[in-house]
Each structure stands twice: as structure tokens, then as C-alpha cells.
Amino acid sequence: xxxxxxxxxxxxxxxxxxxxxxxxxxxxxxxxxxxxxxxxxxxxxxxxxxxxxxxxxxxxxxxxxxxxxxxxxxxxxxxxxxxxxxxxxxxxxxxxxxxxxxxxxxxxxxxxxxxxxxxxxxxxxxxxxxxxxxxxxxxxxxxxxxxxxxxxxxxxxxxxxxxxxxxxxxxxxxxxxxxxxxxxxxxxxxxxxxxxxxxxxxxxxxxxxxxxxxxxxxxxxxxxxx
Numbered sequence: 001x002x003x004x005x006x007x008x009x010x011x012x013x014x015x016x017x018x019x020x021x022x023x024x025x026x027x028x029x030x031x032x033x034x035x036x037x038x039x040x041x042x043x044x045x046x047x048x049x050x051x052x053x054x055x056x057x058x059x060x061x062x063x064x065x066x067x068x069x070x071x072x073x074x075x076x077x078x079x080x081x082x083x084x085x086x087x088x089x090x091x092x093x094x095x096x097x098x099x100x101x102x103x104x105x106x107x108x109x110x111x112x113x114x115x116x117x118x119x120x121x122x123x124x125x126x127x128x129x130x131x132x133x134x135x136x137x138x139x140x141x142x143x144x145x146x147x148x149x150x151x152x153x154x155x156x157x158x159x160x161x162x163x164x165x166x167x168x169x170x171x172x173x174x175x176x177x178x179x180x181x182x183x184x185x186x187x188x189x190x191x192x193x194x195x196x197x198x199x200x201x202x203x204x205x206x207x208x209x210x211x212x213x214x215x216x217x218x219x220x221x222x223x224x225x226x
Contacts, residue, residue, distance in 0.1 A: 001155045009199045010150055013159025014104055016192030021112040025156060029191070032152035036145035044123030045145045045186070048177060050114040058176050059114070059188065060105040062169035067105065068097035070165070081168075083134045104161075104190060112192035116166065117146055118183045142186045149189055159194030162187045 001009075030047065038044060050056055073080035073087035080087065108114065119142045126138040146162050153160050166173060167185045179185065210220035 006151055006154055008201065009197075010154045011159075011198035011201050012161040013192075013194040013197065014161050014190070015195040016112055016159070016190075017195055018110070019112070019193040021158065021192060025158075026113055026191075029149060029152040029156065029158075032155075033145055033148035036148040038123075038141040038144070039125045040123075042123040042141065043145075044120040045142055046118045046120060046183065048116045048118075050116060053109050055176060056108045056111075056114055059116070059166060059173060060108040062173045063163075063165040063188070064099070064102070064105055065097070066165040066168045067102050068100050071100045072097035104163075111190050113160075113190065115149070115189040115191070116177060116185065117142070117149075117187045117189060118179060119186045120180075121182050121184055139186070146187050146189060149191075153191050157193070157197075158191055159197055160189055160191040162189050164188075 026049070034043070036045075050059065070080045076087040078085055078087040104111070119138065121138075124138040124141050126135050128137045129135045150160050150162065164187055166188045170179070170185045173179075173185070207219045207221050211217040212220050
């Protein structure tokens with residue numbers, strides 16, 4: 001695909017056909033994705049291709065309570081798990097959220113490709129680790145790789161979605177995956193042949209998120225985007 005088209009037409013895909021993704025195609029996707037930038041070119045990502053049905057079920061079981069919490073917090077009108085303005089449900093840590101169906105988790109055994117991406121924290125420069133807020137910058141060395149995976153999959157007619165629910169369940173699932181103690185779970189990525197490939201994505205225009213000189217400066221105005 002032409003680069004601009006791939007960027008504008010790679011939306012989240014959560015429903016897949018029964019068609020398998022062969023190992024050669026997945027290897028080619030990973031081979032393209034590895035050229036993502038990372039701090040110091042240390043390439044601190046590690047990937048597990050989860051094929052075992054039992055392990056897949058355990059991933060789903062670990063993510064289900066997180067999904068339940070996410071839905072419960074969304075219902076309050078706040079962004080779930082944000083670190084600035086916690087939802088009332090999040091503050092009530094003793095209350096379990098009601099179970100909510102999730103087709104990805106319910107059907108995880110049949111998803112063509114399930115990838116778990118981890119970050120080797122010894123290879124990630126966490127520039128904001130000492131600030132009085134949650135650290136964020138370390139993701140810059142890992143998530144470009146995850147996005148490259150989705151773009152590389154899209155270029156081959158596949159679709160996918162990246163989730164981070166498993167990270168909240170890291171203490172539970174780490175032994176199942178053999179996660180080293182100095183690694184962190186960054187994402188779970190589902191790939192396959194899409195039931196529907198989204199091509200018209202809705203996003204805010206450039207002037208809505210870009211200002212000049214300061215964050216409270218005037219909007220950077222250009223022609224309207226698609």
C-alpha cells in the first residue's frame with residue numbers, strides 16, 4: 001500500500017474470519033515491524049506468538065476482570081484508568097465490576113494470531129521516571145514497533161488491534177508467559193483476516209490539537225484534513 005493510504009486506513013479490527021494466517025506471512029509482518037525506531041536503537045521489544053489454547057484461555061481469564069472494570073469506569077463518563085481524575089468505580093477498589101461480554105476474549109481460541117509484546121526495561125530510557133506523575137516516555141521505544149506490526153499486517157490485507165488490558169494483570173499472567181522480572185507487558189495484539197476492513201476513519205483535525213509556540217498558543221491553521 002501507498003504510505004499515506006496505509007496510515008489513513010489502518011483502523012482497529014476486532015472481528016476476523018476463520019482463515020488462518022500462515023507462519024511465513026506472520027514472519028514477514030514481524031520482519032517489517034522490526035525496523036521501528038527505538039531509543040539508542042536498542043530494540044527492547046520481545047514478542048511471544050501465543051498458539052497454545054490453554055495459554056490463550058489464561059490470557060482471556062486474566063484480561064476479563066480488567067475489561068469489566070474498563071466498562072464500569074466508562075459508564076461514569078470518565079476515561080478509564082486515567083491517572084488525573086479517577087472514576088468513582090476505580091476509587092471503590094473493594095467492589096468487583098459486573099462481567100461484560102467481550103468477543104475478542106470470548107473467542108480468543110479462534111483468533112488467527114495472538115501476540116504478546118513485552119519491553120525489556122533494561123533497554124528503555126525512562127526519561128520521566130523521576131517526575132511526580134506516572135511515567136510515560138518509555139513507551140516511545142516500544143509502541144512504534146507495535147504500530148509497525150499493525151501497518152505491516154494491513155499492507156498484507158490483514159487487520160488487527162492492539163490492547164493493553166493484560167498489563168494490568170501482569171502479576172497474574174507473568175508466570176504463565178515466563179516473563180522475566182525486568183520485563184513489562186506492553187501490549188497484546190490480535191491479527192487476522194478482517195470480517196470488515198475499515199477505510200474511513202474519523203479523527204480530529206490538525207487545528208484541533210496543534211498550536212504555535214506554546215500549548216496555550218494560537219491554533220496552527222492549515223487546510224482542512226480528511
